Amino acid sequence: MNVYIETGTYTGDTLYRANFPVKYSIEYDYNLFLYCKNRFIKDDNVTMIHGDSGEILEDLLLVTPNPAFVFLDASTSTTSVLIEELEAIMKLSGNYYTIAFDKSTIGKTGKYGEITLEFIQTLVSSVYFVVIYGGSTVMLIQKSGSERSASECSSSDSL
Numbered sequence: 001m002n003v004y005i006e007t008g009t010y011t012g013d014t015l016y017r018a019n020f021p022v023k024y025s026i027e028y029d030y031n032l033f034l035y036c037k038n039r040f041i042k043d044d045n046v047t048m049i050h051g052d053s054g055e056i057l058e059d060l061l062l063v064t065p066n067p068a069f070v071f072l073d074a075s076t077s078t079t080s081v082l083i084e085e086l087e088a089i090m091k092l093s094g095n096y097y098t099i100a101f102d103k104s105t106i107g108k109t110g111k112y113g114e115i116t117l118e119f120i121q122t123l124v125s126s127v128y129f130v131v132i133y134g135g136s137t138v139m140l141i142q143k144s145g146s147e148r149s150a151s152e153c154s155s156s157d158s159l
């Protein structure tokens with residue numbers, strides 16, 4: 001997998017460590033965005049994007065290659081746009097992504113109130129297995145063949 005996509009850059013430490021040939025990160029806070037843009041200014045493989053990932057992740061996914069590893073980490077201490085991001089990804093379920101987010105996102109306030117693991121499982125279950133690694137990272141692993149069946153569904157829906 002060659003492409004890393006991150007939401008919520010903060011100061012860019014995970015972006016720096018992510019060992020991928022091509023990397024994108026979205027940060028909402030303008031000062032943090034500028035800090036990271038400057039931090040990675042010499043890294044041609046890093047693209048920094050300023051904005052709300054709940055609104056612009058879908059547009060980014062539409063113009064980036066896949067398969068990609070997607071780290072959904074855009075949050076404050078109490079809120080997260082994880083649900084908006086997952087809804088955007090599910091619209092593109094003909095593409096191939098491996099997704100991770102921090103388990104501490106569970107319990108934060110999201111689009112429909114408190115974010116629960118059960119809600120996420122229901123939202124993604126047609127395409128992803130939900131796996132919790134090491135107690136702190138939740139991984140969404142794409143089910144084999146789901147990208148083909150998702151495309152078949154959307155093409156027959158539009159007939």
Ligand SMILES: C[S@@+](CC[C@H](N)C(=O)[O-])C[C@H]1O[C@@H](n2cnc3c(N)ncnc32)[C@H](O)[C@@H]1O
Nearest residue numbers: 008009010013014027028029052053073074075
């Ligand atoms: C937990 S920190 C990210 C840490 C970073 N991924 C790392 O591993 O070093 C969360 C970041 O998400 C940003 N953020 C919060 N809401 C956001 C949104 N809607 N879109 C993009 N970034 C957001 C915050 O400004 C903060 O920098």
